[in-house]
Amino acid sequence: MLKRHFLLVLAAALALPASAADLLATVKARGTLKVALEGTYPPFNYKEKNGELAGYDVDVAKLLASKLGLKVEFVSSEWASILAGLAANKYDVIISQVGINPKREQAFDFSQPYIYSVPQLIVRNNETASYKALTDLKGKKLGVGQGSVYEQQAKAVPGVEVRSYAAAPDTMADLAAGRIDAALNDSLMSAYLLKISRLPIKAGAQVGAVERMGIPFKKGNPEFKQALNKALADAAADGSLKAISVKWFGIDVSKAP
Secondary structure, three states: OHHHHHHHHHHHHHHOOOOOOOHHHHHHHHOEEEEEEOOEEOOOEEEOOOOOEEOHHHHHHHHHHHHOOOEEEEEEOOHHHHHHHHHOOOOOEEOOOEEOOHHHHHHEEEOOOOEEEOEEEEEEOOOOOOOOOHHHHOOOEEEEEOOOHHHHHHHOOOOOEEEEEOOHHHHHHHHHHOOOOEEEEEHHHHHHHHHHOOOOEEEEEEOOOOEEEEOEEEOOOHHHHHHHHHHHHHHHHOOHHHHHHHHHHOOOOOOOO
């Protein structure tokens, strides 16, 4: 009878689902960190002519993996399905400009922010008017990306003549030529455009709320979260995160504006 009872208890124990190992133990045992990104979004992550991945996110991923004692395995994913892939365990993390918001935080855990963004105006170098808000552009021409959230924001402001462009370089060219009075874009993209442009244009006022980008991963991995945040903190403290930021944007976008 005792033997039968023992076998029943053993069988019941074996039938119980084993508690999943923390992601930190999993990646350490594997020796690699599987990182998802789009691979089509310069200057954040894209493929060069030789097929190699490059960009701010790529450099950040390599830096953090190194600090965790791991190698990186990149996985390209379309943006529309990138979070679903994370939920399905196709990769460990996403480093691809994922904004931190309450809805996403219900489904995933996030690292501390590693880059910050805010809507920003771009104006000509010789601009004398002071545009501190979109409402200051009443009666003026404002260039925006066609189909972008900034196009929607600009069109909601009465009195602003909104001109939409398919490509950012065309917007900058018209701004430099005086065909529009200002342009509106993401501060990160603005910094990149200004860094690579030789046009007589400059950064204007920031005109919206700050958005934080973080690294999402599946919930229930406190040890991994602690290790990832420590790696980010160490990268900030030793200047390596800032160096990557300056390389791609000319300014430090890893700190809140």
